[in-house]
Amino acid sequence: PSPPxxxxxxxxxxxxxxxxTHNPTLEPTSEPSPFTxxxxxACNGIKTSAWKESxxxxxxxxxxxxxxxxxxxxxxxxxxxxxxLNRDPMRLxxxxxxxxxxxxxxxxxxxxxxxxxLDRGTGDQKFLGSASECYWMGLKCNxxxxxxxxxxxxxxLGGSLPYEIASFTKLEVLSLEKGEITGRIxxxxxxxxxxxxxxxxxxxxxxxxxxxxxxxxxxxxxDLNSNMLTGSISVLASVKEAYFVQLHNNKFSGxxxxxxxxxxxxxxxxxHKNDIAGVMPFMVCNRLAAYG
Numbered sequence: 001p002s003p004p005x006x007x008x009x010x011x012x013x014x015x016x017x018x019x020x021t022h023n024p025t026l027e028p029t030s031e032p033s034p035f036t037x038x039x040x041x042a043c044n045g046i047k048t049s050a051w052k053e054s055x056x057x058x059x060x061x062x063x064x065x066x067x068x069x070x071x072x073x074x075x076x077x078x079x080x081x082x083x084x085l086n087r088d089p090m091r092l093x094x095x096x097x098x099x100x101x102x103x104x105x106x107x108x109x110x111x112x113x114x115x116x117x118l119d120r121g122t123g124d125q126k127f128l129g130s131a132s133e134c135y136w137m138g139l140k141c142n143x144x145x146x147x148x149x150x151x152x153x154x155x156x157l158g159g160s161l162p163y164e165i166a167s168f169t170k171l172e173v174l175s176l177e178k179g180e181i182t183g184r185i186x187x188x189x190x191x192x193x194x195x196x197x198x199x200x201x202x203x204x205x206x207x208x209x210x211x212x213x214x215x216x217x218x219x220x221x222x223d224l225n226s227n228m229l230t231g232s233i234s235v236l237a238s239v240k241e242a243y244f245v246q247l248h249n250n251k252f253s254g255x256x257x258x259x260x261x262x263x264x265x266x267x268x269x270x271x272h273k274n275d276i277a278g279v280m281p282f283m284v285c286n287r288l289a290a291y292g
Contacts, residue, residue, distance in 0.1 A: 043093035052085045054094035064100055064167050065107070076162060080106035089130035101147060104167055105133040108150065112181070113158035146170040148194070154178040157203075163188045175199035177223070182206065185224075190215035197221040201246065205229055214238025225249050225270065233271070236260050249273040258283050267291040 043051050059081065060067035069077040083106050084092070084099065092099050109127050114120065120127045121137030134141035138152035147168050157176055160183030165174070172194050181203040189195065190212025201223050208231030213219060220241040225248045232254040233247060243265040252274040260266070261283025269288060 043091075046093070051094060055085065055092075055099060056081060058094060058099065059103060062100060064104065065164055076107055076110040076159070077164075079110040080104075083110075083128060087128070098145075100167070101145075102133050104164060105136060105139065105147070107162055107164055111159050111162040112152075112176070112179075113156075116156060116158065117152075118156040142170060149173040149175075151175040157181055160184075161186055165189070166191050168192075170194050172218075173197040173199070176203070178202040180204055184208075185210050185229075187212045189213065192216050193218070195219050197223075199223040201225045201227070203227050207231075209233065209235050211235055214240070217241070220244065220265065222246070233257075233260075233276070237262070239263070242266055244268045246270045247274070252276055256281055256284060260284050261287045263287065 046054075056067065056070050059065055059070060065077045065081075069075050070081050072078050080103055084103050088102065088106075090098075090102070092102065106128060108114075114127060117127075119137065121129070123129075124131035124135040125137045127136050129136065132141075132145070133139060134145055134147065138150060138155075139147055140149035140151070142148050148170050149172060150168070151173060153175060154177070157179035158181060160181060163186040165171075165186065166188035169192070171192060173196060174189075175197060177199055179202070181200065183205065184207035185198075185200070185205060187210040189198065190210055193216070195216045196218050198219065198221065202225075205224070205227040207229065209224075209229065213222070213235055214237075216239075218241060219239055221244045222236075222239065222242060223244070223246045225246040227250055229247070229250040229252060231252065233252050234254070234257045236242060236245060237257050237259040239245075240263065242263050244267060246268065248270040250273070252271070253276060255278040256271070256276060258281035260269070261281055266287050268291075269284065
């Protein structure tokens with residue numbers, strides 16, 4: 001046979017690029033369907049379409065979020081499940097008990113305008129990172145891996161609180177002060193059996209105090225000053241464990257129920273800069289005076 005017309009070059013003609021010309025974005029600019037952009041198989045050969053459908057069905061069947069919200073383009077629920085199905089490095093399989101909490105953590109991020117936070121953490125603490133959500137910035141878990149604290153303050157949080165936050169069934173502390181959070185405080189918080197501290201001051205919350213707060217048996221700190229909350233404060237009388245309540249600098253109205261003075265643990269109650277009328281009931285004065 002004829003010899004080759006030329007010997008191959010011993011080295012490449014040009015050095016490969018070591019880095020992409022731009023960094024990929026973690027979140028799509030417009031949310032595609034949850035069923036796009038994945039390998040064809042996942043979880044020991046399960047077809048990706050079946051894997052995704054199973055996870056969506058699981059979240060909907062558990063009552064965490066509605067199926068329609070999970071599939072509504074642009075909703076925080078759809079963004080969170082899109083991340084679980086297409087970007088989460090853990091690639092959890094149907095039936096994995098970690099899916100629900102990880103979805104809820106991602107939902108919190110998207111509901112609170114996470115992409116625009118001042119700080120999203122680094123390394124293991126990075127929100128929507130590869131580590132367990134227990135290590136994400138501002139989150140803390142008990143020894144069983146259940147989230148007990150969400151404590152992110154002065155970090156540019158926006159959006160509104162999703163009702164699904166009540167699905168953090170072991171949550172003890174919700175502290176999100178000094179942000180731009182709008183909307184109402186979800187009534188579902190009353191179902192939280194472990195919640196001790198609700199700290200949402202210096203935001204832009206509106207609406208009334210949830211009538212369900214008295215159903216949270218361990219709630220003892222209600223720190224909601226400097227918002228735009230309205231209506232009566234009478235629900236406080238039903239929060240039996242309350243000892244620290246700050247509601248000043250809002251738009252509350254009505255009077256102060258004498259029964260608030262029956263709260264045996266009450267030590268701090270601030271109500272100035274509201275539209276509350278009348279005088280402080282004698283029982284309330286006595287209660288507060290006992291603690292100076």
